[in-house]
Amino acid sequence: MIDAVQWQLFIPMLCAPVWRWFTEAAWAAGRIPTPDVPVEWSPPKFEAVDPQKDAMANLLSIRSGTMTLAEVIAQQGRNPDAVLAEIAATNAKLDALGLVLDSDPRRVTKTGSAQSNDPAADTTTDPAPTDQQD
Template identity: 85%
Template structure:
């Protein structure tokens, strides 16, 4: 057996221990072999946690090594659908709407507004796009096909449609007053970058009256002139 300086049998090791091996004995430490697969075990555990919280594994851990564009986009679509449900079915009706109602009732009671019922529109913060160009093209096609309105797209970006449209109108008026034509102005420039032919500023013929317009509108008057 191995004993310490006081002759007591050593049953555990601790820092600073001085042990005496008698009878030609020695001390050997256990060296267990390394167990593989710990990374997979840890990843599986985190997947279980993320599934319990209904949060994508990549958002929970920040590990993007196992995903590609399609998989992360599909995961974010489902997660955003869940966030939309929380926003519109829980947070807005149960928190934001009551606070707004209390505020308007207090303003009405103080004589600041004529009615306690004031319409309100909620615009939650937008989700950052995985591929902004593809999302922008999808919004453009939705507007052109009539499945969405411009106001819906602006609201989806987390902004007030009325304020954005007023800002666009003010910007266009300022550009017209300064005589500036931007490539992003669909009133002046086509999608390919050429000038719009129906633009009075670039089409002189648009300002000239049609000589056949009067004759088509009043044949009797045309006969009298002849």
């Protein structure tokens, strides 16, 4: 119910008009080049009653293609670009230090085993090709 109130009443009836008035005033004052400044609304997340079930539902939605990772992050009240940049920076630090956490799905399966397609865990090397004529 709260979600519907946010998206169907609060944002279109309060937030959008205030944003329009604000950008028009900034444009009239010469602070911005155009009054048409795009905005993306992201209401704060609600605390989950059962976070584990919610996380599994989000995972299923992402894996089934009915939602994107960015949508799930935005639903939690965070900026998807900022979160993904933070994840990339953290992964780069872990890789640089040679650390593998069991929470890293790039390297470890859900059960804690090393991923079979993890290039960092691959200990086999291809033999050098030889040019032999028989």
